[in-house]
Amino acid sequence: QSALAQPASVSGSPGQSITISCIGSSRDVGAYDHVSWYQQHPGKAPKVMIYDVTSRPSGVSNRFSGSKSGVTASLTISGLRAEDEAEYSCSSYSNFNTLNYVFGTGTKVTVL
Amino acid sequence: QITLKESGPTLVEPTQTLTLTCTFSGFSLTTSGVGVGWIRQPPGKALEWLALIFWDDDKRYSPSLRSRLTITKDTSSKQVVLTMTNLDPVDTATYYCVYRSPSYLLEFGGPGTLVTVSS
Numbered sequence: 104q105s106a107l108a109q110p111a112s113v114s115g116s117p118g119q120s121i122t123i124s125c126i127g128s129s130r131d132v133g134a135y136d137h138v139s140w141y142q143q144h145p146g147k148a149p150k151v152m153i154y155d156v157t158s159r160p161s162g163v164s165n166r167f168s169g170s171k172s173g174v175t176a177s178l179t180i181s182g183l184r185a186e187d188e189a190e191y192s193c194s195s196y197s198n199f200n201t202l203n204y205v206f207g208t209g210t211k212v213t214v215l
Numbered sequence: 216q217i218t219l220k221e222s223g224p225t226l227v228e229p230t231q232t233l234t235l236t237c238t239f240s241g242f243s244l245t246t247s248g249v250g251v252g253w254i255r256q257p258p259g260k261a262l263e264w265l266a267l268i269f270w271d272d273d274k275r276y277s278p279s280l281r282s283r284l285t286i287t288k289d290t291s292s293k294q295v296v297l298t299m300t301n302l303d304p305v306d307t308a309t310y311y312c313v314y315r316s317p318s319y320l321l322e323f324g325g326p327g328t329l330v331t332v333s334s
Contacts (some may be wrong), residue, residue, distance in 0.1 A: 104278055106261060137319040141262075148311060148323040149262065155318065187312040191264050196319055200278040204321060206254075 107132065107207035109192070109215075114213040115183045123210045125176040125193035126178035131205050133174035137196035140169055140178045144189045153178060180212070188214045217241035219251070219312040220322040226331050227302050237295040237312030241324075244270055244290045248317025251288065251295040255308040256327070263308075268295060291328055302313060302332045 108126040115121040125132065125140075132138055138156045141149035151160050153169035156176065166181045176195070180187055193207035223235035236252060244251060252267035266286040267275045277286050285298040295312065309327040316322065 104265075117264075135319075139320060141323075148325065148327055151320065151322055154320045194262075194321065201274050201275055203277065204252075204265070206262040206264055209261045 104130070104197060104203075104205055106196055107189040107193055107195060109210045112211045112213065114215055115180075115215045117183055117185065119183050120179060120181040121183060121212065123178045123180075123193075123212070124192055125178070125195075125207050127174050127176070127195055127205070129174060130196040130199045131174075131197035132171065132176050134198060135196040136171070137147070138169070138171060138176045139194045140167075140176075141192045141194065142187075142189050143192065149192065183214055185214050188212055217314050217322065217324045219314060221312045221325050221328040221332060223310070223328055223330065225329060226333065228334050229303055229332055230239065231302050232292055233297075233299045233302055235297045235310055235312075235328065235330075237297070239293050239312070239324070244288055244293070244295075244315060246317070250315035251327070252313045252315055252321065253286070253295075253297045254311045254313055254321070254323075255306075256311070257308040258304070260308075264321075265299075265310075266297060268321075269315075272318075304332045306330070307332045320327070 140153040143149040197205045219239045250269040253265040268286045311327040313321045
């Protein structure tokens with residue numbers, strides 16, 4: 104199975120909004136609402152920012168929001184802050200070959 | 216609080232077998248829907264899902280690595296072990312142990328362990 108496709112990089116100025124796309128297929132993103140987004144700072148483990156397409160774990164800022172349309176999931180960060188600069192990866196449940204998980208290619212977010 | 220800690224060798228020679236242990240706390244691997252899995256990340260590259268073992272001993276593997284992976288659990292010791300055979304330098308990565316909740320979410324709870332494959 105192929106990794107979910109994400110743009111390599113996205114940038115924005117403080118206060119702006121940015122959106123990261125995650126393109127899958129009818130066997131993963133298009134088939135399930137179990138899409139998650141992870142934030143990863145250098146040298147750190149990934150942290151869940153969004154799960155089940157739109158849900159936020161307790162403690163995650165409401166500046167982070169998720170959505171899905173067809174085989175494309177999206178993460179939007181509004182009111183961009185310096186601390187949002189990190190790598191972001193999507194993940195989806197998948198039925199390719201067997202029920203499993205697939206991750207995205209990762210997107211580097213730069214705050215200008 | 217859910218915590219997971221990965222342990223294993225930091226350096227492995229090509230063709231050798233890698234054995235990684237995940238020791239967890241804060242949940243039970245006998246709870247319906249719960250699983251523990253492994254994910255890796257080569258330096259500077261994307262996350263890659265490897266394997267998952269469920270509370271009922273159901274096991275799932277990455278289709279591309281299935282032939283090289285074995286995952287087992289010791290519920291009483293709160294440990295999950297991943298074995299990967301025939302290592303190659305491209306297997307150099309940070310290996311993470313993750314908690315799979317009954318709601319399908321994968322949560323990272325440990326720092327990961329960097330494994331380098333080199334002679």
